[in-house]
Amino acid sequence: MSNSIRTLARRAALVAATGAAAVVLAACGGDGADRAAGGAGHGDAGSHGPTGTPSATGAHNPQDVTFAQGMIPHHRQALEMARLAGGRASSGAVKDLAGRIEKAQDPEIRTMTGWLKTWGEDVPQAGGGMDHSGSGHSGMPGMMGDEDMAALEKLTGKAFDHQFLTLMVEHHEGAVEMARTEQSKGRYGPAKAMAGDIVTAQQAEIREMNGMLGDQS
Known part of the structure; x- marks a missing residue:
């Protein structure tokens, strides 16, 4: 036993x-x-979801998708504008600003593209130039139409500087509006953080550009 x-x-x-x-x-x-x-x-x-379990959506919501899908073409247009400045602007300050815009926004495009791919969402196509008509900008405030870009491409010197700054101020104001919507309605932490960076950086550049425009008057 x-x-x-x-x-x-x-x-x-x-x-x-x-x-x-x-x-x-x-x-x-x-x-x-x-x-x-x-x-x-x-x-x-x-x-994490309400029960504490990992979220299947990767902690993003439809607003995060809208933000990325809208801001990518918005940024691409800013890059197109900035790249025109190298051979057309007469002001060194305008060329410097254009370089900073390109340096800041190009990496953000790559980051947002990565988010959309991870989420299984459509990435806006590149390489189509300004393929948005004026009526197609309702969801992206500040975007230029084809005619605006065509007119800018024809300018050089001080005329280019003035028009570039005028259009870029409007473009930046649109980006700030889009970013504020993401800050208030988005869910994905990195997207909300990027939106905050966009608001801070582009508001500072708007003040800078308005100062340049004031000097030209």
Whole structure:
């Protein structure tokens, strides 16, 4: 009988140890899954659903998609404008501003493109030039029509400087409006952070450009 008791005791201990190990493994696995889900949101608290489980949407909402899909072509147009300045502007300050716009907005386009691909959403096509008619800008304030870009391309010197600054102020104001909507209605942490950066940087550039326009008058 004593041998049987010892055998049963060993079996009970083995079962208890196995159960404890399973609990530990489950806890570790859950923590890793949480980190993987949270990683997409850079630690955003919204990366988990109401029950605390990882969100299948990657912590973004439709507004985040709208923001990225709208801001990508908006930024692309700003880059088209900025690249014209190199051979047409007469003011060194305008050329410097154009260079800073290109340096800031090109990486943001790549970042937003990555978000959309991760979310399985459509990425606005590049390479089509200004393929938006004036009526197609309703969702993207500040965008220029084809005629505006064509007119800008024909200008050089001080005339280009003035028109470039005038149009870019309007373009920036549109971007700020779009970014503020993302700040108030978006969910995805990195997108809201980018929106905040856009508001701060482009408002500063608007003040700078208005100052240049004032100097030209």
